[in-house]
Amino acid sequence: NAGVTQTPKFQVLKTGQSMTLQCAQDMNHEYMSWYRQDPGMGLRLIHYSVGAGITDQGEVPNGYNVSRSTTEDFPLRLLSAAPSQTSVYFCASRYRGAPLHFGNGTRLTVT
Amino acid sequence: KNQVEQSPQSLIILEGKNCTLQCNYTVSPFSNLRWYKQDTGRGPVSLTIMTFSENTKSNGRYTATLDADTKQSSLHITASQLSDSASYICVVSAYNNNDMRFGAGTRLTVKP
Numbered sequence A: 001n002a003g004v005t006q007t008p009k010f011q012v013l014k015t016g017q018s019m020t021l022q023c024a025q026d027m028n029h030e031y032m033s034w035y036r037q038d039p040g041m042g043l044r045l046i047h048y049s050v051g052a053g054i055t056d057q058g059e060v061p062n063g064y065n066v067s068r069s070t071t072e073d074f075p076l077r078l079l080s081a082a083p084s085q086t087s088v089y090f091c092a093s094r095y096r097g098a099p100l101h102f103g104n105g106t107r108l109t110v111t
Numbered sequence B: 001k002n003q004v005e006q007s008p009q010s011l012i013i014l015e016g017k018n019c020t021l022q023c024n025y026t027v028s029p030f031s032n033l034r035w036y037k038q039d040t041g042r043g044p045v046s047l048t049i050m051t052f053s054e055n056t057k058s059n060g061r062y063t064a065t066l067d068a069d070t071k072q073s074s075l076h077i078t079a080s081q082l083s084d085s086a087s088y089i090c091v092v093s094a095y096n097n098n099d100m101r102f103g104a105g106t107r108l109t110v111k112p
Helices: none
Strands: A004-007 A010-013 A019-025 A031-037 A044-051 A054-057 A064-066 A076-078 A087-094 A106-110 B004-007 B010-014 B019-025 B030-038 B045-051 B056-059 B062-067 B072-077 B086-094 B100-102 B106-111
Touching: A004 A087, A010 A019, A019 A031, A019 A087, A044 A064, B004 B086, B010 B019, B019 B030, B019 B086, B019 B106, B030 B062, B030 B072, B045 B056, B045 B062, B045 B072, B072 B086
Parallel strands: A010 A106, B010 B106
Antiparallel strands: A004 A019, A019 A076, A031 A044, A031 A087, A044 A054, A064 A076, A087 A106, B004 B019, B019 B072, B030 B045, B030 B086, B056 B062, B062 B072, B086 B100, B086 B106
16 A cells, blocks of 8 residues: 655756656545645645546646546646746645545756 | 644754644634644645544644634644654645645754
């Protein structure tokens, strides 16, 4: 039981490049979500999903896309990276009413 | 706007000492409040959950309190250990539970 797995752990992009951050969980959780964590700020919700085929926007969705074709996977796509997207990204999942299980994050730098 | 404010931003204490971290919130309607511990380079891990009817809950050396009237919570750490060095994050959920608001965290450093 690996929990929530995020890849890659580190990534450097140039402005305008695109990439996908991967997130997989093996706990059969319906709810999955993506957050970004910036210094001095709380985790902010980017997108979330309450089940396969269902996604919704969070607090800061601009510049990011998600899809949820399976219960296990919830990739986050950066369409055209900008320096403002430099951050640490966390994926999390949970069973209804239970605490969030977080991955160990992807540290993204956009130059 | 629903907000969660934590204090202090950072704290340094000596090993073996106690400390208390604060969380004030304006999230409404309130559902629950969780404290998470985040070690450097790792994702947050849940420590405890407080619901509206609960005043105090303990998890080992961690004791959380909740005053729903004043919308305040605290996390008390007893007999601190070096492994307690981490960020502690307060997360408040609104009633539909998909709207979770995160505090910026308190960075605790325990020194020998």
